[in-house]
Amino acid sequence: MPVNTTLADEIEFRTGQGSSSKRLLIYFIPGNPGLVEYYRRYLSQLQESLQHRKEEVIIYGASHDGFEFHTPSNRINQGSPPFSLQQEIHCVRSKLSLKARELSTDSQPLDVILIGHSVGAYMLLETISWWQKQPTEQSIYSIKGGICLFPTVVDIAKSDKGRSLWPILAFPGTGYLLSGMASCLNAFWLLDCVTRNLTPGPEGGAVTAAFARSDHGIRQLIYMARDELASIKEDKWHAQDLWGTVHESNGNANGKIFNDERESSTSIATTPGAPRTKLYLLFGKDDYWVNNDSRDNLITARHGGHTTMEVLHNRPEIPHTFSLHPEHSDHVAEKTAAWIATLESE
Incomplete structure (x- = not known):
């Protein structure tokens, strides 16, 4: 069937100071359906929120393999769709690597921040875990942070x-x-x-x-x-390498609970540890794709290291599909920009 030719399989925005020798790549990973067009407004608002950055900022996102509107010219996976979750994760890693090589210079590794929505957050964590074991990739780009929006990273079948x-x-x-x-x-x-x-x-x-x-x-x-x-069941990632947690904890001794004055939402911020990729996870209050008990257990277990987790208790109207609602999309973009600013200032 013919499709809308005005819709794209890739979106790229540039902002900040284009004349700067320093660059920051913000790489966005969609959920499922893996269509980057669903996030155009969110990414556009993020571009506007980051326009005063001192470096050049490249915001890039691509639809997952098999979801393309147009005949793909650079599909990573071989063969015909449908593709598995692991194949899509391989696709994300490969496209990230290619984009980083395109933008990097010989002087220093390119700074990268990953953003993932829904299952895209699971792909984000898998990508960071993989990158930590790839010295060649680390010499080309450095993943400074990962921002997970309404993440489906554990026990999705229980939602x-x-x-x-x-x-x-x-x-x-x-x-x-x-x-x-x-x-x-x-x-x-x-x-x-x-x-x-x-x-x-x-x-x-x-x-x-x-x-x-x-x-x-x-x-x-x-x-x-x-x-x-x-596939998405228990928390499978290494406590120290990914989450930055030195030891397991059953309480909140090493974490702190505070209220965002603007939203009055409950957050848990972890104590600083060794330099590594910082993680930010934003959960909806009652996300129908997230089991609340599994979410709360994850927050309790992974409060150490470099991870901040926030539950929008006082913003229950923001749904899993936030990017399809202008007001919610803009709000999440502003929060994302604030986290990016916090990440860069630490």
């Missing part, structure tokens, strides 16, 4: 959505069935109306319609979601 959708996702023919339904709706000129009503918030309807018309998008979404529910 409200995970429990309700698993029977549908587990059915082998779901992807083909939904693709066929989209083709029928398109034939009767109903697809735009249906996708507009199915898309949360006032923005993103055109993106959803183009996604439904794409060659592989629906099957890629289903295949990847099934893999997510089967």
Whole structure:
């Protein structure tokens, strides 16, 4: 089916001081559906919030393999979609490496900050864990921080959505069935109306319609979601290497709870440790893709080192799909920019 030719598979914004010899790459990783167009407003607002930076800032994001609107010219994975979660993680690592090589200079490694939404946050943590073991990559770019937005990084199958959708996702023919339904709706000129009503918030309807018309998008979404529910379980990462936690803790002795005066949201900030990638995790109050008990256990266990975790207790209206709502998208972009400023000042 023909798709909207104005929609892109890659988005890049530049801001800050273009004449500066120093550069900062902010690499954005979408969730599922892995369509970077869903985040255009968020990334644009982030660009505006960072315009006074002293270095040149490159904000870049790309759709995941299999979600492309257009015939891919630089797809990382070989073969035809759908691709697994691990294949998509490989794709993120490879695209990050290529982008960093494009922007880096011989004088010093390129500074990089990763941002991931939903399962993109899981990909972010996997990418940092991989990068920590790659001396060649470290000589080209340095991942200074990772910002995880509404992260689905543990026990996704225990979430409200995970429990309700698993029977549908587990059915082998779901992807083909939904693709066929989209083709029928398109034939009767109903697809735009249906996708507009199915898309949360006032923005993103055109993106959803183009996604439904794409060659592989629906099957890629289903295949990847099934893999997510089967794969994303316990906290699998090294306590010290990734989280920066020197020892396990059952309480909050090494952490501190404070209130954001602007939002009155509960946060847990960790004590400084050895220099390493700093992590920021922003959770919704009752995110339907996150099990609250698993979330709270993660916060309790990983409060040491260089990790800040925040739960938007007093902003329950900000949903998992924040980027499809202008007000919420702008708010999260401002918070992201503030974290970037904090990260750079430490």
